[in-house]
Structures are given as C-alpha cells and as structure tokens.
Amino acid sequence: MKTSSTATLPIQWRVTPLAALVATLMATTPLQAQTLRWAAQNDVLTLDPHSQNHTTTTAILQHSYEGLTRYTRDYKVEGALATEWKSISPTQIRFLLRKGVRFHDGSPFTADDVVFSFGRIKSPTSTMQAYVAGVSEVKKIDSHTVDFLLSAPNPILTRTLVDFRIMSKAWAEKNKTTAPPNVANKEETFATRNSLGTGPYRITGWQPEQRITLVANPDWWDKANASNAKEVLYSPIKSDQTRMAALLSGEVDLVTDVPTQDVGKLRNDARLKVVEGNEVRTIFIAMDLGQDELRNSTAKGNPFKDKRVRQALSLAIDRAGIQKAIMRGLSQPAALMVPPGANGYNKELDQVAKADPERARALLAEAGYAQGFELPFNCPNNRYVNDEEICQALVAMWARIGVKAKLQTESFSTFTPKIQGFQFQFHLYGWGVPTYDALYVLQSLARTRAGGADGNYNYFRLSDARLDTLIDDIKTEIEPVKRNALINAALTRIRDEVFFIPIHYQVRPWAMKKNISTLHRSDDKPEARLTTLGP
Structure with a gap:
C-alpha cells in the first residue's frame, strides 16, 4: 500500500x-x-x-x-x-x-x-x-x-x-x-x-x-x-478603502484582496499580520484574433491578425513601471502565459522585453497603421489586484504609439457573461493554474475551440494548427522530460507569435488579525x- x-x-x-x-x-x-x-x-x-x-x-x-x-x-x-x-x-x-x-x-x-x-x-x-x-x-x-x-x-x-x-x-x-x-x-x-x-x-x-x-x-x-x-x-467588499476600514476596525478578521498601497502600513500594525506569496496566475491582454472586422473601431479590418500590431501593443507596455508604480513591487513582469510554480514554467523563456514605444510605432506603420486607430478596451474593476489602475496605465501607454483604447470598466459579475458571449475584442484578463500544470492554461485558452475542454475558455478565436498539435501531444505524454519539452515549445510559440500579451504574475498578500x-x-x-x- x-x-x-x-x-x-x-x-x-x-x-x-x-x-x-x-x-x-x-x-x-x-x-x-x-x-x-x-x-x-x-x-x-x-x-x-x-x-x-x-x-x-x-x-x-x-x-x-x-x-x-x-x-x-x-x-x-x-x-x-x-x-x-x-x-x-x-x-x-x-x-x-x-x-x-x-x-x-x-x-x-x-x-x-x-x-x-x-x-x-x-x-x-x-x-x-x-x-x-x-x-x-x-x-x-x-x-x-x-x-x-x-x-x-x-x-x-x-x-x-x-x-x-x-x-x-x-x-x-x-x-x-x-x-x-x-x-x-x-x-x-x-x-x-x-x-x-x-x-x-x-x-x-x-x-x-x-x-x-x-x-x-x-x-x-x-x-x-x-x-x-x-x-x-x-463579505464581498469592492471598495479598497471600505475593505481595509473593515479590517482595521475589527469588523472582519481576514482580507485576501489587500491593496498594494496598504501592505506596508498593515505590516506595521501590531494588531495584524500579513502573509504573502506568489500566486499561480498570469494577468494578460487578450485580443480577438478571428474576426475579419473589429466592431466600433476606426481600424480597417482586424489589426490583431497582424503579428506586428500585437508586437507593437506589447512593446508599448512598461511592465517594470507597472510593477513599481501600480503594484508597488507585488508582481513579477511576465513574458509567458504559465507562471512560476506551475509545471512547465521555464525561467529561461521568461525574458521580458523592455518598453520600446519607438519600435512599437514603427511596427504599426509597417502593418499599415501609421496613424494608429481607436477601439474599445474592456476591463474588470474588482477581480484582479489593481485591475482598473493597470488598465488606465495601459491606455496611456498605448496612446503614445497612436492606439486610442477607449476604456470601459465594470464588475466581474457582469464582465464574465460578456466574455462568454464573445462580446469583447480587446480586454484584460487573468488565468490561474489550479492543477499546477501548464496544460490547464494551454488547453483552456490556446487550443482551438473544439468542444469539451479544448478551448473552453478560448473566447479570443485563437486557432493555430501547430499549437493544437503540441497541446494534443502534451495531454497524453507520460514521460516528464519529453512532456516538458512539448510545453516549452508551446509556450515559445505563444510568446513569439504574441497570441496573448502577458503583463505580470500576481503576488497575493493576505492580511488578518x-x-x-x-x-x-x-x-x-x-x-x-x-x-x-x-x-
């Protein structure tokens, strides 16, 4: 036994x-x-x-x-x-x-x-x-x-x-x-x-x-x-200020969504303690890769179908700036869709590019969008750490390269059914790994939608034959070294083709009495x- x-x-x-x-x-x-x-x-x-x-x-x-x-x-x-x-x-x-x-x-x-x-x-x-x-x-x-x-x-x-x-x-x-x-x-x-x-x-x-x-x-x-x-x-308490006031007044005992700006103060409060650690979750930008024409956009066609546009949007992002100014150090800039702590994560592949607005503008021009374009950008305001603030910063960063993202924020309870109804074309999202294995990310988000678990959260119309083959092989490969090599190949393809735009891996502090x-x-x-x- x-x-x-x-x-x-x-x-x-x-x-x-x-x-x-x-x-x-x-x-x-x-x-x-x-x-x-x-x-x-x-x-x-x-x-x-x-x-x-x-x-x-x-x-x-x-x-x-x-x-x-x-x-x-x-x-x-x-x-x-x-x-x-x-x-x-x-x-x-x-x-x-x-x-x-x-x-x-x-x-x-x-x-x-x-x-x-x-x-x-x-x-x-x-x-x-x-x-x-x-x-x-x-x-x-x-x-x-x-x-x-x-x-x-x-x-x-x-x-x-x-x-x-x-x-x-x-x-x-x-x-x-x-x-x-x-x-x-x-x-x-x-x-x-x-x-x-x-x-x-x-x-x-x-x-x-x-x-x-x-x-x-x-x-x-x-x-x-x-x-x-x-x-x-x-108790779900959307407001950071109200949630922290409830903890400090003794009305609640444990808070698991602690605003990053309050962590230092809470650590110095003798009545409380803070525990923290990396969360196996990647915060990223998702794009509709399948539609021929974006809705409510000034762009002709679907600019997301052009890899150069996706690269430009990624290069416009100052991830280190977000980590410092918005997350106050409680995040890790990301280049991969699978976070540290999950099987398949590879530090060598996780090389985050520095922000390069000049190169981003050049890529947009090469793709035929020298004047930029406008489009809606959707974001939850009560799901991920500082989600709305991150989205506001992204809007400013993209504006510098000529992409005018019109921010629309809402509660996750109404955000979710809209995602599942394919209503969003460009939005911030987060994905955790409850199985602690990369397949959960790859099969749910990156596999062509085919019924069952294949692409069951692929609300981005992503479909890539090479990626599908790799993911299908990962499902059944038992030998660990071979399996992780397949995972590395899939993560590399997602990264190099910029099918998603990772922002960071969350660090999650909890505060309690x-x-x-x-x-x-x-x-x-x-x-x-x-x-x-x-x-």
Missing part, C-alpha cells in the same frame, strides 16, 4: 491518510465565538459547482462540495471522496469511494452521484470541463467503485479531479437542475442559489454582493480534523481546513 502523495497516476493502490484539517474565514456582524469573518473584493458568480470556472466561486464552493481528490499543504494529491485508486490499464483508472459519507441532507454518497456529476460537468453549458479533460466515461462498478475510462493516458488526472466536485444526483433531479444553466444567456436554476454537498460546511445563505454564510457540518466524514471555526461569513493562523495558498483559495482561530 502506498500513500498518494504525488500527482502522477498510480501503478499500485494508493491509500491516502486524512489530512490535518483546520478552518476559517469571515463577515460583517459583531464577532461571534468561533466565527471567522472573511472579506475580499468580488463575489461568487453562482453556487453551482459545475457552472463557472472562477476562482472566488470555486474557493467558496470547495467548503461545501468535495472532489474525489484534494491537495495537501504542499500541493500534493491525496484522497477526499475517494480513498484509493489504481491503474487497471493506462486508460482505465479505478477509484474506491469513501464509505459512510453523507450529503448535507443526510442522504448517502454513492457511485451514482459520481457518474451523474460527470455527465453534468460535461454539459455544453459548463465552463468546468477542463477538470475532466480526457475522460470519456465514468462507469459504475458497484455502489462505491467507479472506473474512469480515458481517451488516452492522462499524466495529471488526479490533479484535475481536485476541482471535479460531486453533486447529489437525487437532489439535482428533485430540483430540476440536472445541467448547469447557460450563464451567457443569464439563465439560472435551483443550484445557482442553493447548494448540497458533502463538505465541512453547509452554505446557508447567499445575498449577492453582500454576504455568504456557511456553518460547520457536524456530520462531516473528516470531523476528527474539523476546524474550530463553526461559522464562516464571507493576529489570532488567525492560515496557510497562504498560491491558487488564491483560502481553505477553512488550513486555518485556525486563536483566542
């Missing part, structure tokens, strides 16, 4: 020990005993675990909905709703499910729920298909055994399954929510505002843009390691099981 402490597929059975669990989080009411009050800048998009691939949403829902696997403190993989797994063949992986687990309504968790959840996450309306990429079928063997049948060997299956969350088949059928709604069409189902999982907390209420309440599940299967936080209150102890997570998903409340 072997402990499942690595991400690769097993040769023998893997048995996972129960992780040491402890909890935490937030709210905006007078402090209750064993209550954690957590604030950040943006709200969840839904309570449906198979609908929206959005970090804040998955960070909250992981407390209610669980996967077959989960991460340890050092990002290795261990069992959650599955206790053991083994390879029957390179394309057939058998999982033994944890017995005695019950959903929050008391109904038992079985193989039927896993099979049902697989069908649900594979729905065309789901944006979560990357988490079951390469899985052709989930087959029930008995009440607590399932086989995952793969289209080809999958070197990171147990990592992707961390965010494949299991929903009750009976509950979903009873409430007529057997498929996620179409968010781009502003649809909702019962699961949009209600939840029923197996996890350490029950979500008892969601008032959009105000509060989410969670209470401890006394019947959690891992209650021996449960947190001392019996209640979690999450002295009595809060938590492990900083580079996926920016605070976990109750990794947090404790002191006296």
Whole structure:
C-alpha cells in the first residue's frame, strides 16, 4: 500500500491518510465565538459547482462540495471522496469511494452521484470541463467503485479531479437542475442559489454582493480534523478603502484582496499580520484574433491578425513601471502565459522585453497603421489586484504609439457573461493554474475551440494548427522530460507569435488579525481546513 502523495497516476493502490484539517474565514456582524469573518473584493458568480470556472466561486464552493481528490499543504494529491485508486490499464483508472459519507441532507454518497456529476460537468453549458479533460466515461462498478475510462493516458488526472466536485444526483433531479444553466444567456436554476454537498460546511445563505454564510457540518466524514471555526461569513467588499476600514476596525478578521498601497502600513500594525506569496496566475491582454472586422473601431479590418500590431501593443507596455508604480513591487513582469510554480514554467523563456514605444510605432506603420486607430478596451474593476489602475496605465501607454483604447470598466459579475458571449475584442484578463500544470492554461485558452475542454475558455478565436498539435501531444505524454519539452515549445510559440500579451504574475498578500493562523495558498483559495482561530 502506498500513500498518494504525488500527482502522477498510480501503478499500485494508493491509500491516502486524512489530512490535518483546520478552518476559517469571515463577515460583517459583531464577532461571534468561533466565527471567522472573511472579506475580499468580488463575489461568487453562482453556487453551482459545475457552472463557472472562477476562482472566488470555486474557493467558496470547495467548503461545501468535495472532489474525489484534494491537495495537501504542499500541493500534493491525496484522497477526499475517494480513498484509493489504481491503474487497471493506462486508460482505465479505478477509484474506491469513501464509505459512510453523507450529503448535507443526510442522504448517502454513492457511485451514482459520481457518474451523474460527470455527465453534468460535461454539459455544453459548463465552463468546468477542463477538470475532466480526457475522460470519456465514468462507469459504475458497484455502489462505491467507479472506473474512469480515458481517451488516452492522462499524466495529471488526479490533479484535475481536485476541482471535479460531486453533486447529489437525487437532489439535482428533485430540483430540476440536472445541467448547469447557460450563464451567457443569464439563465439560472435551483443550484445557482442553493447548494448540497458533502463538505465541512453547509452554505446557508447567499445575498449577492453582500454576504455568504456557511456553518460547520457536524456530520462531516473528516470531523476528527474539523476546524474550530463553526461559522464562516464571507463579505464581498469592492471598495479598497471600505475593505481595509473593515479590517482595521475589527469588523472582519481576514482580507485576501489587500491593496498594494496598504501592505506596508498593515505590516506595521501590531494588531495584524500579513502573509504573502506568489500566486499561480498570469494577468494578460487578450485580443480577438478571428474576426475579419473589429466592431466600433476606426481600424480597417482586424489589426490583431497582424503579428506586428500585437508586437507593437506589447512593446508599448512598461511592465517594470507597472510593477513599481501600480503594484508597488507585488508582481513579477511576465513574458509567458504559465507562471512560476506551475509545471512547465521555464525561467529561461521568461525574458521580458523592455518598453520600446519607438519600435512599437514603427511596427504599426509597417502593418499599415501609421496613424494608429481607436477601439474599445474592456476591463474588470474588482477581480484582479489593481485591475482598473493597470488598465488606465495601459491606455496611456498605448496612446503614445497612436492606439486610442477607449476604456470601459465594470464588475466581474457582469464582465464574465460578456466574455462568454464573445462580446469583447480587446480586454484584460487573468488565468490561474489550479492543477499546477501548464496544460490547464494551454488547453483552456490556446487550443482551438473544439468542444469539451479544448478551448473552453478560448473566447479570443485563437486557432493555430501547430499549437493544437503540441497541446494534443502534451495531454497524453507520460514521460516528464519529453512532456516538458512539448510545453516549452508551446509556450515559445505563444510568446513569439504574441497570441496573448502577458503583463505580470500576481503576488497575493493576505492580511488578518493576529489570532488567525492560515496557510497562504498560491491558487488564491483560502481553505477553512488550513486555518485556525486563536483566542
């Protein structure tokens, strides 16, 4: 018997020990005993675990909905709703499910729920298909055994399954929510505002843009390691000033979106402490590479189809200036779409060009845009660190080379359905790597959109045959050296063709009261099981 402490597929059975669990989080009411009050800048998009691939949403829902696997403190993989797994063949992986687990309504968790959840996450309306990429079928063997049948060997299956969350088949059928709604069409189902999982907390209420309440599940299967936080209150507070005032006044205990300009002051406050670390997230500019004609632009045709225009837009950006003046050092200028901390990142490839407006203007002239052009530029104002300020700086930098970007900002809750409706042609976006492997970035963003996980977040109409071949080979290559060589080739092509314009990798500081102890997570998903409340 072997402990499942690595991400690769097993040769023998893997048995996972129960992780040491402890909890935490937030709210905006007078402090209750064993209550954690957590604030950040943006709200969840839904309570449906198979609908929206959005970090804040998955960070909250992981407390209610669980996967077959989960991460340890050092990002290795261990069992959650599955206790053991083994390879029957390179394309057939058998999982033994944890017995005695019950959903929050008391109904038992079985193989039927896993099979049902697989069908649900594979729905065309789901944006979560990357988490079951390469899985052709989930087959029930008995009440607590399932086989995952793969289209080809999958070197990171147990990592992707961390965010494949299991929903009750009976509950979903009873409430007529057997498929996620179409968010781009502003649809909702019962699961949009209600939840029923197996996890350490029950979500008892969601008032959009105000509060989410969670209470401890006394019947959690891992209650021996449960947190001392019996209640979690999450408050989305968009305003930096208001969010910081809530922390300084004691109204909240933990803030995970700390304005960069306040970090130094918070470090010097004896009542508080700051923990920080690199986040596995790249902030970048996306362009519509497929349309023949841009909407609401003075440019003829689509200038983004010309590599020289893309190069010019990138060369106009003073990334070091953004790092210093806007991010106050809490970022790392980027040349790649895969950040440090994720498998496949290569420091040698991550060579950031210095800003060169003169060369940028020359490239625009070579491309036939010597007079520049105007076009809309869209940006969220409450999702990424200093997102609106970054966009304002970019507008000024592009203006110097003759590109007049007309900035339009809005809340991420309305920004997201517009992206998914292909309404944006030029916008700022961010992409994290919850699997800690480059394939998640490449397949979701850079692969030609082909259904399922292939290009499921490619709202940029990017289609490159060479890149598609590399990504398809990365999916199935088991040998690590060969696989990383393929990843390097894909990242190099994206960089050299400027299919995206990376700005920086985020550094994420969290601030909290002295009595809060938590492990900083580079996926920016605070976990109750990794947090404790002191006296």
